[in-house]
Amino acid sequence: MRILHLDSTWHIRMIENNENEYIYWINLLRRGDDQALSHYFQLHNKSLLYFATRLIENPEEAQDIVANCFVALWEKRSDFEADENVKAFLYISCRNACLNFLKHIKIKTRVQELFYKELVQNEDTVLYHIMRSEVLQALRMEIELLPENYREVFKLIYFEHKRTDEIAGQLNLSVQTVRNYKTRSVELLKTAMLKKGFSNALMLTILLALDGI
Template identity: 25%
Template structure:
């Protein structure tokens, strides 16, 4: 009851001395005004309450170091305005972060899915290559895996380069039939 008669400056002095009754009086005097001010900017009851609670907790927790160079009302209005602006800034940063995570997650899932399909296709192709006749498979693998020319393969296996060319063509024809044109065009 005595606090109701105190000025804002006197309340601040009482607050700095650790009197909870001074904080309660500041709360009574300014809560409704600060709430209305913040709500006009934010229009979210829960967030406004949280911001106000944070402000009054800050006042109490930092009462000894509190240095107010303006009036208490100006300090409180400025504090609320800054806290609302911080809320918007933090919300924007959080939304950008979530959007970035979602985008990266979608890209990662797509990349993982793509790699999975590539591995499956490679297994299918390798299986079909392993079923080629032995000489055809050897020549084909030397051509594709070791990147040897037809002449190098012919020299290595002591056969005609025309035989090598024919064997590679045969391997490609067999694989094209077994794997289908689409898969074949991806790998060869």
């Protein structure tokens, strides 16, 4: 019972610390401190960029859209009452800008036409891409935290699409060792993602995303 009490106390303190951090940054933003803008940029830029690029299939335009979202955030900084409002504003602004871009281009690719129709008709599509972009951003960060040997093998498999025997020869390892590193890497990533609050229901999304990360 004592252990459970300590775990409970620690969990409450973690929640309180997180809430204090959220309050700190939102107050800085409302006061016009550019450190807050930098904080939210680092927090959301990569996932927003993935989100926009995925929807409009135009990396250069996606960068402009995301940059403009942060400009709009700064212009409206005094309007935000809570940290989650910032995130919602950024994604809604990004979604609307992507929709506007797709609406006005004269010739759309098949994929662009598909996303345009889904953006107009189905909010679930937007939510899926928001979820996927956040999963991938968190996953990229966790990959960089893997032990060096695991990380090297993992990247060769999923980034460079090399076969197990190729990696074994390149790194002077046995084939079984490469397989062990791969298995252990995936286990560590799953554990890390669960600790970040991603549920088991997202594990399939994560594994499917690995090949295209």
